[in-house]
Amino acid sequence: MHYDFSVLRSEKGTDNDLHALQMKQIGLFLRRLAGAPWLLGGIGLVVVTVVGYRLGANVGIASCAYLIVVALLSLMGSFIATLAFSMAAALCLSYFFAPPISNLWIENASDAALLIVFLTAAIIIATVTAAATKWKQSLQTALDEKQQAQARLAAIVSSSDAAIVGKTLDGVVTSWNAGAESTFGYKAHEMIGQSITRIIPAELQKEEEEILRRIRQGDRIKNYQTVRNCKDGRRIDISLTISPVLDQSGNVVGASKIARDITAEKRAEAALQQIQVELARVARVSTVGELTAAIAHELNQPLAGVVNSGNACLRWLSSEPPDISAARKSGERVIAAGERAAEVIKRVRALVEKAPPQREQFNINDAISEVLALIPGEIQRNSISLRTKFANDLPLLFADRIQLQQVILNLVLNAIEAMSGVQAPRDLLVASAKSDSDDGILVTVLDSGTGLDEKSLDRIFEPFFTTKAHGMGIGLAVSRTIIESHGGLLWARPNSPRGAVFAFSVPAAGEQMS
Amino acid sequence: MTAKEGQQIVFVIDDDELVRDSVADLLRSVGLGAQVFGSAQEFLQTKLPDAPACIVLDVRLPGASGLEFQRTLANSNIKLPVIFITGHGDISMSVKAIKSGAKDFLTKPVREQELLDAVHACIEEDRAQRQQARLIAELQERFNSLTAREREVLPFVVTGRLNKQIAGQLKLSEMTVKVHRGQIMRKMRASSLVDLVRMADMLGIPPGKP
Numbered sequence: 001m002h003y004d005f006s007v008l009r010s011e012k013g014t015d016n017d018l019h020a021l022q023m024k025q026i027g028l029f030l031r032r033l034a035g036a037p038w039l040l041g042g043i044g045l046v047v048v049t050v051v052g053y054r055l056g057a058n059v060g061i062a063s064c065a066y067l068i069v070v071a072l073l074s075l076m077g078s079f080i081a082t083l084a085f086s087m088a089a090a091l092c093l094s095y096f097f098a099p100p101i102s103n104l105w106i107e108n109a110s111d112a113a114l115l116i117v118f119l120t121a122a123i124i125i126a127t128v129t130a131a132a133t134k135w136k137q138s139l140q141t142a143l144d145e146k147q148q149a150q151a152r153l154a155a156i157v158s159s160s161d162a163a164i165v166g167k168t169l170d171g172v173v174t175s176w177n178a179g180a181e182s183t184f185g186y187k188a189h190e191m192i193g194q195s196i197t198r199i200i201p202a203e204l205q206k207e208e209e210e211i212l213r214r215i216r217q218g219d220r221i222k223n224y225q226t227v228r229n230c231k232d233g234r235r236i237d238i239s240l241t242i243s244p245v246l247d248q249s250g251n252v253v254g255a256s257k258i259a260r261d262i263t264a265e266k267r268a269e270a271a272l273q274q275i276q277v278e279l280a281r282v283a284r285v286s287t288v289g290e291l292t293a294a295i296a297h298e299l300n301q302p303l304a305g306v307v308n309s310g311n312a313c314l315r316w317l318s319s320e321p322p323d324i325s326a327a328r329k330s331g332e333r334v335i336a337a338g339e340r341a342a343e344v345i346k347r348v349r350a351l352v353e354k355a356p357p358q359r360e361q362f363n364i365n366d367a368i369s370e371v372l373a374l375i376p377g378e379i380q381r382n383s384i385s386l387r388t389k390f391a392n393d394l395p396l397l398f399a400d401r402i403q404l405q406q407v408i409l410n411l412v413l414n415a416i417e418a419m420s421g422v423q424a425p426r427d428l429l430v431a432s433a434k435s436d437s438d439d440g441i442l443v444t445v446l447d448s449g450t451g452l453d454e455k456s457l458d459r460i461f462e463p464f465f466t467t468k469a470h471g472m473g474i475g476l477a478v479s480r481t482i483i484e485s486h487g488g489l490l491w492a493r494p495n496s497p498r499g500a501v502f503a504f505s506v507p508a509a510g511e512q513m514s
Numbered sequence: 515m516t517a518k519e520g521q522q523i524v525f526v527i528d529d530d531e532l533v534r535d536s537v538a539d540l541l542r543s544v545g546l547g548a549q550v551f552g553s554a555q556e557f558l559q560t561k562l563p564d565a566p567a568c569i570v571l572d573v574r575l576p577g578a579s580g581l582e583f584q585r586t587l588a589n590s591n592i593k594l595p596v597i598f599i600t601g602h603g604d605i606s607m608s609v610k611a612i613k614s615g616a617k618d619f620l621t622k623p624v625r626e627q628e629l630l631d632a633v634h635a636c637i638e639e640d641r642a643q644r645q646q647a648r649l650i651a652e653l654q655e656r657f658n659s660l661t662a663r664e665r666e667v668l669p670f671v672v673t674g675r676l677n678k679q680i681a682g683q684l685k686l687s688e689m690t691v692k693v694h695r696g697q698i699m700r701k702m703r704a705s706s707l708v709d710l711v712r713m714a715d716m717l718g719i720p721p722g723k724p
Binding site (some may be wrong): 300301302303304305306307308309311312313315316319326329330333336337340 | 530532533535536537539540542543544622623624626
């Protein structure tokens with residue numbers, strides 16, 4: 001039995017190469033020693049025999065001395081050699097020490113017994129030592145494997161691009177890999193032993209408490225998106241996965257955290273959303289624009305008739321003498337033109353009514369959330385702090401979900417636009433509640449923007465009235481039409497200390513449109 | 515609907531009956547004659563009265579567009595001034611219209627005064643143009659009554675040459691030239707040499723070369 005460390009295959013890497021080389025040298029040395037048991041056993045046997053014989057030692061003392069040699073041999077690892085020398089020692093005992101001397105014959109029964117005891121003891125020693133050696137060796141192999149596996153894991157962690165950070169339950173950093181260094185800019189020696197709050201933006205410090213609270217409960221937090229500070233002051237978007245670290249008895253002793261820099265992804269996502277919003281807006285405006293042009297032409301014709309014939313009528317009446325019959329004809333033309341204009345309006349209305357509202361049951365809070373999910377780009381670009389306050393006990397609405405979402409989007413975009421110019425905190429609150437009057441719901445959009453003066457408040461829902469530089473003055477008029485077609489109300493009032501409040505209420509059951 | 519002979523008249527061309535009738539009504543109420551047409555084709559097939567006139571034209575004509583119609587007019591030697599009316603005039607369209615000879619470009623609904631001013635201006639222009647044409651026709655008639663020799667002498671007279679010089683140039687006696695000059699002045703009904711020069715200019719007669 002001997003150790004053969006050379007079977008350990010070296011991992012890549014200079015440290016591991018050096019380690020393997022040392023192991024190889026030790027292995028060679030031990031292998032050289034492997035031939036030694038026979039030589040050393042022989043020498044030991046001869047020395048004990050010669051010395052014992054000269055001193056005239058009895059069988060008991062000699063057998064004890066032989067046992068020591070056997071024990072030492074067995075420790076050197078060769079089971080066969082140990083057994084062979086045990087037999088040789090027994091023969092020596094019988095020949096040199098047990099009377100009659102110089103003869104293998106044993107005279108005394110007690111000496112024979114001693115010899116048997118010696119052999120038995122020698123075999124036991126050899127066997128036990130061999131077993132112990134084997135056990136020790138397998139233990140060593142297992143330990144090596146474990147170390148290797150750990151080394152491999154450590155290599156994976158240290159070479160990972162993702163930031164992998166270990167921390168205690170108090171948020172003190174215990175490990176900080178190369179990925180973390182490159183992601184956050186802090187070196188390991190700058191962070192280990194420090195609080196993780198160092199990389200958390202001031203306004204998000206509460207977040208860490210919540211994370212640690214959940215980790216203490218043994219929860220795992222997966223793909224949590226948030227913002228962290230870098231050493232150079234940059235803010236980066238990251239996706240966090242945090243797992244509790246357990247000790248052997250299953251207690252949570254720390255947390256391991258994997259962070260991925262998703263700033264670029266976020267940026268692409270925001271750009272995409274920006275384009276979508278822009279597209280939706282362009283589509284809306286161009287449809288309205290085309291429709292307006294067509295209606296304008298259709299109305300312009302009879303209006304031209306009204307104006308021309310009206311003017312003619314006045315002239316016929318004011319000529320000297322008045323030409324009553326011509327004036328009457330002109331008046332009739334005015335009426336005909338007016339009727340045609342009314343006909344145009346009727347046709348347009350019929351066109352619009354061809355698309356009846358698609359009513360369905362839904363939760364208004366979900367509908368609002370969907371709308372807000374459309375515009376994170378707008379929110380971020382205009383540095384707006386958005387809050388929502390949803391009542392939980394709201395009845396389900398039976399209404400046209402898309403139409404109501406159009407109204408909400410309209411109100412929210414208006415609010416953002418109204419705040420984009422102000423140099424004060426830009427707070428946007430979207431809230432849902434039960435409406436006071438009936439069993440319906442109330443949606444409120446509050447902003448801290450430029451607000452509305454008394455005059456505008458009166459006219460803001462009129463078609464083609466606008467306070468914006470490039471507005472069409474259609475959004476709020478359409479919004480009010482939609483809400484009223486649902487049997488609800490849409491109104492506005494000033495917010496305090498500044499800004500505006502737009503609110504609408506809709507009955508839960510939804511009135512059927514005629 | 516037809517205008518009286520000699521009265522100023524406006525031709526209203528618009529496919530929308532209501533609009534064209536109301537425009538005609540308005541024009542009649544200020545004492546102008548008005549004649550309405552539903553299409554460019556209808557207008558071109560009608561024999562036009564000889565009176566100061568202009569055309570009020572809707573750009574969105576069915577069949578031919580207003581701009582195309584304007585080209586057709588020029589080709590058929592109708593020199594009436596045209597006022598364009600459009601429901602939605604854009605800059606490029608109005609530039610095209612004005613370049614191809616439109617006198618004015620108005621958008622609907624047209625203000626009464628704007629339309630009337632444009633119509634009056636165009637009729638005045640047409641009247642002046644007609645007068646000029648009539649004058650030239652008469653002068654041409656007088657010129658035609660000259661003999662071959664008189665026509666030969668005329669260019670030298672209007673360049674201000676003396677009878678002696680003309681006689682030398684044309685190998686005639688000075689007396690003969692003097693007689694021709696008298697005949698020319700009489701037949702052309704010119705009161706002075708200056709008057710005769712102006713007439714020759716209007717007729718496009720080139721001055722005689724020595």
